[in-house]
Amino acid sequence: xxxxxxxxxxxxxxxxxxxxxxxxxxxxxxxxxxxxxxxxxxxxxxxxxxxxxxxxxxxxxxxxxxxxxxxxxxxxxxxxxxxxxxxxxxxxxxxxxxxxxxxxxxxxxxxxxxxxxxxxxxxxxxx
Amino acid sequence: xxxxxxxxxxxxxxxxxxxxxxxxxxxxxxxxxxxxxxxxxxxxxxxxxxxxxxxxxxxxxxxxxxxxxxxxxxxxxxxxxxxxxxxxxxxxxxxxxxxxxxxxxxxxxxxxxxxxxxxxxxxxxxxxxxxxxxxxxxxxxxxxxxxxxxxxxxxxxxxxxxxxxxxxxxxxxxxxxxxxxxxxxxxxxxxxxxxxxxxxxxxxxxxxxxxxxxxxxxxxxxxxxxxxxxxxxxxxxxxxxxxxxxxxxxxxxxxxxxxxxxxxxxxxxxxxxxxxxxxxxxxxxxxxxxxxxxxxxxxxxxxxxxxxxxxxxxxxxxxxxxxxxxxxxxxxxxxxxxxxxxxxxxxxxxxxxxxxxxxxxxxxxxxxxxxxxxxxxxxxxxx
Numbered sequence: 085x086x087x088x089x090x091x092x093x094x095x096x097x098x099x100x101x102x103x104x105x106x107x108x109x110x111x112x113x114x115x116x117x118x119x120x121x122x123x124x125x126x127x128x129x130x131x132x133x134x135x136x137x138x139x140x141x142x143x144x145x146x147x148x149x150x151x152x153x154x155x156x157x158x159x160x161x162x163x164x165x166x167x168x169x170x171x172x173x174x175x176x177x178x179x180x181x182x183x184x185x186x187x188x189x190x191x192x193x194x195x196x197x198x199x200x201x202x203x204x205x206x207x208x209x210x211x
Numbered sequence: 212x213x214x215x216x217x218x219x220x221x222x223x224x225x226x227x228x229x230x231x232x233x234x235x236x237x238x239x240x241x242x243x244x245x246x247x248x249x250x251x252x253x254x255x256x257x258x259x260x261x262x263x264x265x266x267x268x269x270x271x272x273x274x275x276x277x278x279x280x281x282x283x284x285x286x287x288x289x290x291x292x293x294x295x296x297x298x299x300x301x302x303x304x305x306x307x308x309x310x311x312x313x314x315x316x317x318x319x320x321x322x323x324x325x326x327x328x329x330x331x332x333x334x335x336x337x338x339x340x341x342x343x344x345x346x347x348x349x350x351x352x353x354x355x356x357x358x359x360x361x362x363x364x365x366x367x368x369x370x371x372x373x374x375x376x377x378x379x380x381x382x383x384x385x386x387x388x389x390x391x392x393x394x395x396x397x398x399x400x401x402x403x404x405x406x407x408x409x410x411x412x413x414x415x416x417x418x419x420x421x422x423x424x425x426x427x428x429x430x431x432x433x434x435x436x437x438x439x440x441x442x443x444x445x446x447x448x449x450x451x452x453x454x455x456x457x458x459x460x461x462x463x464x465x466x467x468x469x470x471x472x473x474x475x476x477x478x479x480x481x482x483x484x485x486x487x488x489x490x491x492x493x494x495x496x497x498x499x500x501x502x503x504x505x506x507x508x509x510x511x512x513x514x515x516x517x518x519x520x521x522x523x524x525x526x527x528x529x530x531x532x533x534x535x536x537x538x539x540x541x542x543x544x545x546x547x548x549x550x551x552x553x554x555x556x557x558x559x560x561x562x563x564x565x566x567x568x569x570x571x572x573x574x575x576x577x578x579x580x581x582x583x584x585x586x587x588x589x590x591x592x593x594x
Binding site: 085093096097110112113114116120121139140141142143144145146147148149150151153156158159160167168169170171172192202204205206 | 329330331333334337341342343344345346347348349350351353354355357358361362365406407408409410411417454456457458459460461
């Protein structure tokens with residue numbers, strides 16, 4: 085990824101914008117251009133910000149760019165409309181299955197010689 | 212012209228070959244392929260590599276492999292598809308021979324993973340997954356496997372992660388395999404008490420980075436007969452795919468691409484599942500292996516762990532699986548992994564598996580997949 089692709093994906097990174105099938109209503113995040121279920125055309129769709137943790141894991145095998153969070157929780161979150169997404173948990177030491185969470189904009193990492201900062205969606209416990 | 216045959220194979224030991232690069236490993240493997248064979252005309256060279264452009268900054272690898280062995284009359288093709296890179300190469304090499312254009316294709320793969328540290332490796336091997344998720348969600352391949360393991364235990368109401376008997380079996384099989392990366396025997400308790408990489412998975416539940424090269428000589432059958440070489444027949448092959456995003460799938464626990472690819476390969480070969488004498492499957496983790504077994508209908512849903520525990524899939528069991536240790540214990544040098552699987556299946560069918568010989572296997576099934584079953588390949592081999 086370069087700064088150009090980071091810029092191109094900014095809407096989906098910042099705002100939890102996914103897609104919804106115009107034919108069958110199937111929702112996805114990240115957005116798809118064609119529905120995985122029926123092949124129909126999709127439209128952009130603002131996903132709800134709130135949901136609950138379905139499963140989570142404490143990831144210790146950390147990839148480049150993320151390895152300053154040592155370790156971090158990766159979770160399957162079911163949003164209030166039923167869409168399931170994958171994302172990092174933040175502001176939490178002991179998550180639990182079923183925990184209510186909401187999407188929040190956070191720093192993901194910095195990279196490159198000039199330290200570009202990349203922001204994106206993480207999930208935090210509902211306050 | 213007809214379905215091609217595997218007329219030769221060669222590979223290096225999988226491990227950390229600090230002092231040798233992509234070309235050194237490839238040369239060792241390729242020289243073994245041609246060992247004891249009179250001059251063979253190679254029409255094409257098909258090379259798979261997942262990350263040669265990442266580890267050694269070498270792209271267009273097939274051109275450089277042709278250069279390495281001075282086969283300048285061969286056409287060259289590159290394949291990049293994670294651990295299925297050389298499966299993809301093999302599939303297309305077979306099509307090349309089936310087309311009648313080629314009589315012999317040198318096909319294989321190579322990877323040099325020890326050139327990088329763990330963090331870039333975790334990133335590198337995750338890049339076959341959706342790049343948006345890998346770059347912007349914190350997701351990695353291992354993290355996905357861990358979440359699948361959680362889903363699996365919860366969906367089937369299982370308390371014990373019996374899928375961890377799979378690496379026990381794989382290390383057992385590798386203990387007698389000279390080319391395996393990890394030849395130590397392990398127990399279920401050792402797997403469970405090892406340090407977690409992403410709970411509930413521990414370091415023994417997942418594959419490690421490894422260096423290795425494996426190549427195969429795929430031939431038109433008549434050409435192989437004219438050379439008088441012993442061979443294994445490729446009887447059928449199949450490929451299929453499914454959405455990369457787990458949540459765009461009907462069920463994240465069903466590997467539909469693997470299932471469909473195997474169905475196609477068996478149908479083409481005219482072979483029933485029950486006739487398969489051994490399976491070389493690709494599983495970068497214990498949980499993914501159990502999901503492959505269950506998706507292929509070789510175990511009930513949620514039930515593969517119990518079968519593993521009682522030795523059903525061991526060398527002396529009903530259906531031997533990953534007979535030289537699979538990706539976990541033989542090793543997982545991504546681009547080369549599928550070529551190792553194909554070579555190992557050929558060794559079994561030719562009766563050259565030594566201490567690991569499975570008796571009476573008439574047909575072998577080889578399975579490969581990209582990431583978590585985004586694309587899958589299957590091959591049925593027979594004598």
